[in-house]
Amino acid sequence: MAFTITSVRNSGFDKIILKDEGTQASVEIIPACGAILQAFNVFHNGKLMNVVDGYDSEADFAAHAETKGFKSCKLSPFACRIKDAVYKFAEQVYTVDKYLSAGNALHGLLYDASFTLTHKEATNEKAIVVLTYSYKGVNSGYPFKYDCIVTYTLTKENTLHIKTEIVNSGEGIIPMQDGWHPYFTFGGTIDDLQLEFQSKEQIVFDATMIPTGEIIPYQQYGSLKKIGTAQFDDCFTINFAACQPACVLRDVAKKLQVEIHTDKSYPYLQIYTPPHRNSIAIENLSAIPNAFNNGIGLITLAPQATASFTTTYKITLLK
Numbered sequence: 001m002a003f004t005i006t007s008v009r010n011s012g013f014d015k016i017i018l019k020d021e022g023t024q025a026s027v028e029i030i031p032a033c034g035a036i037l038q039a040f041n042v043f044h045n046g047k048l049m050n051v052v053d054g055y056d057s058e059a060d061f062a063a064h065a066e067t068k069g070f071k072s073c074k075l076s077p078f079a080c081r082i083k084d085a086v087y088k089f090a091e092q093v094y095t096v097d098k099y100l101s102a103g104n105a106l107h108g109l110l111y112d113a114s115f116t117l118t119h120k121e122a123t124n125e126k127a128i129v130v131l132t133y134s135y136k137g138v139n140s141g142y143p144f145k146y147d148c149i150v151t152y153t154l155t156k157e158n159t160l161h162i163k164t165e166i167v168n169s170g171e172g173i174i175p176m177q178d179g180w181h182p183y184f185t186f187g188g189t190i191d192d193l194q195l196e197f198q199s200k201e202q203i204v205f206d207a208t209m210i211p212t213g214e215i216i217p218y219q220q221y222g223s224l225k226k227i228g229t230a231q232f233d234d235c236f237t238i239n240f241a242a243c244q245p246a247c248v249l250r251d252v253a254k255k256l257q258v259e260i261h262t263d264k265s266y267p268y269l270q271i272y273t274p275p276h277r278n279s280i281a282i283e284n285l286s287a288i289p290n291a292f293n294n295g296i297g298l299i300t301l302a303p304q305a306t307a308s309f310t311t312t313y314k315i316t317l318l319k
Helices: 058-065
Strands: 003-010 011-021 026-030 036-044 047-050 073-075 088-091 092-095 102-104 117-120 128-135 146-155 159-168 174-176 179-181 192-197 200-207 211-217 233-238 247-251 256-262 268-272 280-283 299-301 307-317
Touching: 003 117, 003 128, 011 117, 011 128, 011 146, 026 299, 036 159, 036 307, 088 102, 128 247, 159 174, 256 280
Parallel strands: none
Antiparallel strands: 003 011, 011 026, 026 036, 036 047, 073 179, 088 092, 117 128, 128 146, 146 159, 159 307, 174 299, 179 280, 192 247, 200 211, 200 233, 233 268, 247 256, 256 307, 268 280
């Protein structure tokens, strides 16, 4: 078969590897660590290159998943921040207490959850794995039951499709937001890279990174532009009227780029430049930060209903 699926243990991780045997492109997924994307490798200039900034080991993930910026983590049932870790839903007030930053709840409840492999399939055209986690409402700040089903599909031309399905398995309506938190790298500083993303507006934040309610026009990266010393910790609306990909990160020297193609299930893009500047977080979001309070993009899901979110990462070798 042109595509294969293997399981390996390395650096304390139990990994699932999807591989295109023809091009040697592969992805590494770690079910037990929030179903994270640990690596996306392509064969380039005579060697394999990983464009995802992952973790050194299972111990590194266990100790530093939060402090290293939630690299590659699944953000569910909320993404980014909930102001003061408190929200009101159906006339009930809830307080989330899993991980706080400056008093705000951060990045959901499933980022370190252990997912279960529920399906795998390899053919001449693609490799697919489905990972599932059933959340039982154990956190008092989110006492709602739901299933999170993540499908990774590696296809030809170094293309990875990631679909998340949220199924309300409880008896009442639940609030929901979805997102991803991958960090991309080409092995050096991001200052020398070029960035492009098709935005319409920027969501204005206050000093604690909570949206103020103001939205301003923003199209500064509508074409490729060197990052240089630019700093980001910002949320933008995606301009779906523009051509896909919605975002491009390019290394001119290495003649390599990562493209993000997304559908309207993820209408927001969060971009973050960490202090070390060796990678950049480019996050697909279904709603803006603090959506559980401001309601912008928030989904309310009926019992047994499903919400789906899809994004695609493609690595292109430039000539």
